[in-house]
Amino acid sequence: MMPFDLVEPGTLREALALLDPEDSAVRAFAGGTALMLMMKSGFFRPKRLVSLNALAGDVASLSLSPTGELRIGAMVRLAELERAPEIRRAAPVIAAALRRHSNPRVRNVATVGGNLAHGDPHMDLPPVLIALGAEVEIEGPAGRRRLPVDGLVSGYYETVLRGDELIVAAIVPPQPRRRALYVKCTTRAADDWPALGLALSLEADGAAIRAATIVLGAATERPMRLAQAESLLAGRTADAALIGEAGRVAAAEAAAAIIADARGSSAYKRRLLEVELRRALARLLDLPAAGETR
Amino acid sequence: MSAAPRTIRFTLNGRTVAAEVAPQESLVTMLRDRFALYGARESCGQGLCGCCTVLVDGRAVSSCLALAALVDGRAVTTIEHLDADGTLDPVQQAFIEAGAFQCGFCTPGFVLMTRQLLEQHPDPGDDDIRHYLAGNLCRCGAYPEIVQAVKLAAAKRRGAAG
Ligand SMILES: Cc1cc2nc3c(=O)[nH]c(=O)nc-3n(C[C@@H](O)[C@@H](O)[C@H](O)COP(=O)(O)OP(=O)(O)OC[C@H]3O[C@@H](n4cnc5c(N)ncnc54)[C@H](O)[C@@H]3O)c2cc1C
Ligand code: FES
Ligand code: FES
Numbered sequence: 001m002m003p004f005d006l007v008e009p010g011t012l013r014e015a016l017a018l019l020d021p022e023d024s025a026v027r028a029f030a031g032g033t034a035l036m037l038m039m040k041s042g043f044f045r046p047k048r049l050v051s052l053n054a055l056a057g058d059v060a061s062l063s064l065s066p067t068g069e070l071r072i073g074a075m076v077r078l079a080e081l082e083r084a085p086e087i088r089r090a091a092p093v094i095a096a097a098l099r100r101h102s103n104p105r106v107r108n109v110a111t112v113g114g115n116l117a118h119g120d121p122h123m124d125l126p127p128v129l130i131a132l133g134a135e136v137e138i139e140g141p142a143g144r145r146r147l148p149v150d151g152l153v154s155g156y157y158e159t160v161l162r163g164d165e166l167i168v169a170a171i172v173p174p175q176p177r178r179r180a181l182y183v184k185c186t187t188r189a190a191d192d193w194p195a196l197g198l199a200l201s202l203e204a205d206g207a208a209i210r211a212a213t214i215v216l217g218a219a220t221e222r223p224m225r226l227a228q229a230e231s232l233l234a235g236r237t238a239d240a241a242l243i244g245e246a247g248r249v250a251a252a253e254a255a256a257a258i259i260a261d262a263r264g265s266s267a268y269k270r271r272l273l274e275v276e277l278r279r280a281l282a283r284l285l286d287l288p289a290a291g292e293t294r
Numbered sequence: 295m296s297a298a299p300r301t302i303r304f305t306l307n308g309r310t311v312a313a314e315v316a317p318q319e320s321l322v323t324m325l326r327d328r329f330a331l332y333g334a335r336e337s338c339g340q341g342l343c344g345c346c347t348v349l350v351d352g353r354a355v356s357s358c359l360a361l362a363a364l365v366d367g368r369a370v371t372t373i374e375h376l377d378a379d380g381t382l383d384p385v386q387q388a389f390i391e392a393g394a395f396q397c398g399f400c401t402p403g404f405v406l407m408t409r410q411l412l413e414q415h416p417d418p419g420d421d422d423i424r425h426y427l428a429g430n431l432c433r434c435g436a437y438p439e440i441v442q443a444v445k446l447a448a449a450k451r452r453g454a455a456g
Contacts, residue, residue, distance in 0.1 A: 004299045006317035006363055029361075036359040037340060039318075049317075077352075103429020106341050109360070191342070191428060250442045261435060278316065 001039050005048040012059060012139060012166070018050045021163035028052055030075060031174050033102075034118045036145055052113070052166070052168040059168050064090055068174030074113025074167045082107060093180035093199075097128045100184050103191070107176065111169040116149065119157040119222075122193040125170075126153055127217035130225065132198035134172045140165035153222045177210075179202050179284050183276050187263050194218040195263035196272050200280055207238045207285050214250065219269045220257040227275070228253040235275055238285045247278035302411075307331075307375035315362040322346045324362035325372060328330035333373035333402040339432075344403035344430030348372050354410045373402035384454065385409050388447035389440075396434035404430050408444050417448055 006029075009015045020026040025047035029035055039042035052075055054061075060075040064086035071200040072081065081087055101107060101124050115125045116136060127150040135151055138145050141164055150168065154160050161167070180201040187195045197217030203210040212233040214226040227252035236242055251274040258273075260266040282288060303312045306329060311385045313328045325331045349371040350432040352423035362381065374381040382390075385408045395401045404427065411418060411426045418426070423444045434439065 002316040003297045003316060003318050006361065008364065008366075032361065032364075033341060033359055036320075036361075037435075040339060053364060099425075100340070104426060105344065105347060105356045105409070105429055106356050106359075107357055 002045055004046040006051065007048065008054045010054050012055060013054065013166070015050050015052060016139065016141065016164060016166060019050070019164045019166070020048075023047060023182055024163065026163070028117075029078065030114040032109040032114075033106050033108075033110045034114055034120070040052060045170075052111075068176070070181050071173040072170045072172070074099075074116075074169055076109060076112050078102075078107040078110045078112065078115070079104065080203060081112060081224070091132060091175060091180070093132070093182055093201075094125075094172075097182040097184070097199075098177070099126070111248050112170055116152060116170065117159060117161060117167055119153050119155075120157045121153075121156065121220060122197070122218045123220050124184065124197060124217070126188075127197050127199035127215040127223045128180075129170055129172065130200040130215045130223055131180055131182075131213045132172050132175060132178075133213065136167050136169050137169045137171060138165050139168045144168070146171070149176065150223070150225065154173055156221045158222075159181040175201075177205070181280050181284050183271055183280050185276060193263065196276065196282060198273070198276050200277070200284065202281075202284055204238075207287065209236055209238055209285075215274065216250075216254055219273070220254065220259060224254060224257055226250045226253055231283075238281065239288060240287060243278050243281040243285070243287065246281060247274035250274065250277050300363060303338075303366045305369040308378065309373055312346065313362070317361070317363050319362040321348065321350075321357035321360040321362045321365060321370070325357065326442055327372075331372050335399070335402075337399070338387060342428075342429065343400070344407060345400055345402035345408045347430075349406065349410075354406055355362060371430055376405070383409070384450040385412070385443075385447040389443045392439050392443035392446055393436075394443035395432070395436050395441040398431060399433040400436075404432070404440055408447060411444065412448055412451055416452060420445065423431055 029049040029051045037258050059073045061073050062076050070090050082095050084195050087095050115123050124208050134149045136145050183198040185195045185196040196219045199215040201213045212230045213227050216224045229246045230251050251270040258266045258269050299314050299316045301314050320334045334346045334357050336350050337343045339358045341356040347435045348357045351368050385405050415422050423441050
């Protein structure tokens with residue numbers, strides 16, 4: 001790797017001051033697990049790295065409010081998140097999703113902020129957090145702002161973060177009567193990037209669905225809400241026919257956005273989506289997985 | 295700090311040390327080149343294989359993905375420290391007894407990861423072991439013996455505790 005300037009400020013304010021909105025070679029360095037790969041391959045040549053590892057307080061801690069709102073500091077390590085009792089109580093789907101994230105060494109250092117800011121569509125947390133209706137808190141020279149996680153990633157490796165802004169926290173609202181699930185579909189080695197990530201969250205009484213949030217990751221340029229499938233399900237009582245229909249509607253609405261790569265053709269990923277959504281709904285709603293053919 | 299080499303101070307295997315490192319130097323390079331600690335070695339260089347595993351403040355990390363300069367003020371432990379008191383760690387002993395290696399290239403990483411595994415799951419089942427060690431690769435394919443070694447180590451540790 002080429003030499004670069006490395007700074008490790010002790011406060012968020014100093015960290016923000018060391019960023020440069022005009023220069024994309026000046027970057028925040030959190031766990032570094034994504035950046036080191038890009039730097040070692042020569043794909044990213046930093047001029048200055050601003051390490052966030054000396055930051056303490058809010059930005060590095062996790063809390064659950066009495067109302068059930070989770071606040072996850074950007075520098076919370078994925079391993080901490082996976083094991084936190086607050087997460088297991090308030091949003092167990094996050095802990096379950098992390099079990100299939102990388103390996104325990106990477107999770108020991110990789111951060112929530114890095115997972116959200118990286119903008120790689122294969123990241124596991126963005127679809128999960130979108131399905132839970134989470135927001136990100138962002139701080140910049142003009143102060144703090146909040147954004148739905150759904151509005152953060154704007155394209156392939158692109159986010160709406162400005163060069164002089166940092167993610168401070170992710171905020172997950174209370175999830176009363178909600179059940180959520182994340183499905184990570186790998187088609188080659190188990191720890192390869194997924195062909196498809198699918199996060200869903202349902203508000204339901206038995207099989208009576210009040211609302212559904214369905215998010216497709218990995219197969220598209222950025223995480224994608226499947227609004228047609230969501231509205232098909234809302235207000236209906238689920239049965240085998242309905243969840244089969246939801247799979248087909250989802251595959252059709254995502255068709256144009258799905259990208260073919262080494263992990264599967266676009267037709268294959270559409271079929272994966274159809275089948276995996278149906279199965280996931282069956283699991284969440286305790287229905288037999290209808291329409292299984294082999 | 296800047297692009298120039300800087301002096302860092304940290305605890306290495308229980309001793310306070312200092313080193314002059316460049317900002318782009320990785321932790322595994324520093325350990326090998328400055329401290330002649332060859333137990334951690336860079337193989338995949340991408341966080342996938344575990345051959346470069348060391349502990350930073352007690353947590354297992356891939357030293358191929360860590361910047362040396364950022365261990366300033368922290369505590370680094372390498373495989374070389376496990377027998378510091380003259381006896382092998384129970385996990386090392388278990389790997390020997392189970393014959394859980396052939397060339398030994400991957401072994402330091404497996405041993406360090408197994409210790410962390412046993413801290414979190416004192417009595418792991420086959421699935422726990424396979425899942426936890428999925429980020430460690432053994433090109434000699436000693437996996438069946440490694441799983442045996444982990445169970446043996448778990449039993450030794452429980453025996454020692456009880
Ligand atoms: C072996 C391996 C396996 C992996 N497997 C998976 C996997 O299964 N699933 C998955 O999702 N990912 C995986 N990853 C990617 C992993 O790097 C990310 O998931 C991780 O969360 C990134 O976090 P980080 O703290 O290391 O980010 P860094 O590398 O430090 O940063 C990544 C990007 O985010 C920016 N950034 C970091 N923090 C902030 C902040 N607070 N505000 C603004 N910008 C910020 C950085 O500037 C940089 O652009 C894997 C990586 C490796 C090495
Ligand atoms: S060399 Fe670091 S994990 Fe493979
Ligand atoms: S013993 Fe040779 S790589 Fe594992």
